[in-house]
Amino acid sequence: MNDATLFPIGEVARRTGLSVKTIRFYSDSGVVPLAGRSPAGYRLYDLDALLRLDLVRTLRELGLGLAAIRRVLDRKVSVAEVAAVHADAVDLQIQTLRLRRSVLRAVADHGSGPEEAALMHKLTRLTTAERRRLIDEFIVTTFGAEHARHGLAAMVRVAAPHLPDDPSPAQVRAWAELHELIGDEDFRDRMRRAAERQADPAGSGIDDGLPEPVRERITVAKQAGIDPAGPEAGPVVESAVRLFAQAYPHVPDAEVTARLTERLEAAGDPLVERYWRLVWVVNGWQVVPGLLPDASWLLQALRENHTP
Template sequence: MSTSHDGLCGIGELAERAGVTVKTVRFYSDNGLLPEASRSAGGHRRYGRDALDRLRLIRSLRALDLPLPAVRRVLDAEDGAGGVLEDVVAGQLRELGSRLTALRWREAALRLVQECPPGERADRLRLVGAVTAPPSTAPLARFWRGWLPSRMPARATAAFLEAAVPPPPDDPGPAQVLAFARLNDLVLRPCPGDEQPQPEAHRATGARGAAVLYAGLAEAYELAGAQLRQDRPPHPGEALDGFVAAYASAYGARDTPDFRRLLARQLAADPRIDRYWELVAEVITPPGGRTEPTPGSAHDWLLAALDAQTAAAAA
């Protein structure tokens, strides 16, 4: 790299060979990324034979927008930078993905405001302004944790939250942004009497029984969801049997015609959160896509099947 008798080169020569400014070389040196070999009698920086390759590597890493601490990790790696470089690049890709998702949410929110009627803009600004980009699902999870029976096993709670809390889409349309903002507003709104309505099953089965109940319901909802995707009307079958069996197991009862009639009446009287599930369907359904089943729509399908069955048996 240098024609100097000691094999070293000055900062100006190094900068010229690397195609950067002297200020850039000085910056990397001052931050410990490009060590100096020595100083001249006049106090000028001198660099060794490997400085040019190191500087070029620094430039390549910075061109990938890696922050200085990440660049330092790669340069200081003892294994030739292979494993460390892979980890650093993977981390940068995750961060970039999060930033891109945030930008897509902001773009969709701007389109939502731009395209809505002038009389609705103030309300939509209020709704989207209360949601981060990308949005957090923490308020939704808190809503359901307050609704579920206390002391319900953590694994059962986590499984329910996975089904009940929709993941925000990475590339949403304006309608999905609006639906999520409305969902966020819904769960943050105070409940009448400061207490969420509870279904009878929560009081009758307790925390352990509720865990059994929701495990069975998850399987029944999945089966009903397959029927919904095929546009099949509510009917008796495996999904309904699993639905009733979940309640029977939680209550310690037998699945009999009398039990089914009592269950149909109880479920008809239970509090409903229809608006929540309507909004969830809007969040998870891509623009122009087919409406995806939710636990709420699966529950309605199963309840309709149960009502039809008990009505037919009574007739």
């Protein structure tokens, strides 16, 4: 190689767009070795060094560290391999930033204080497995390990809240409220009572143990966005009242609707309903008018006197 193929550091800086200080740093780090020195002792670089510097700059702009870059330049790993690993890391960083943004928006929109802001930040930093473990612990401590896969407990498990990677401020607030709710012993007691009422044979046809034909009608109505307070809910109520009357033939016909309403009111609980609404928000499920557990939907329809 002759002197015509060698470049002083100033020329290298001009050709690469890097500062002289940065080029010296890469040289001293062993990333871009010198090709030699001039008679006066100045650093000289060859074309290979310029190409290496261009690659180094590209990889640095993509966020790779010097250790990874050195392994690429030494051909210990390929650019593709390093890029794949780094892309995964960037995905995680993006997810973290999105969560952080959502928390900040939730704090700003809701006027949250320091304690609530700290709680939302802490909860959104939990991994998916850690969030799932919170729900699992809630189910077991509330319903007991032997009932954790039956009845209401099974519904809670299947419809467990799952905070998305890029949640809205409303989803962040709902997740924080859910966390507070499932940690409240009074709420757990209410969920236990709801599960007991569901399993009670005397309550057959009530709560989420409604007869399957009624539940199917309610499901179709909810999916269609039918408001339980509207006239279109009438046929569903008629079916429920008729089936209730068949199950309790000793109840006078004039009292059937009132008795069914009483049973549903006894089975209902505003905190349990609040839990399900928060789950819908966290999971991003569409909330339409009257989108409640079956018994709550039917109770609202009954209160509007949609009787046969």
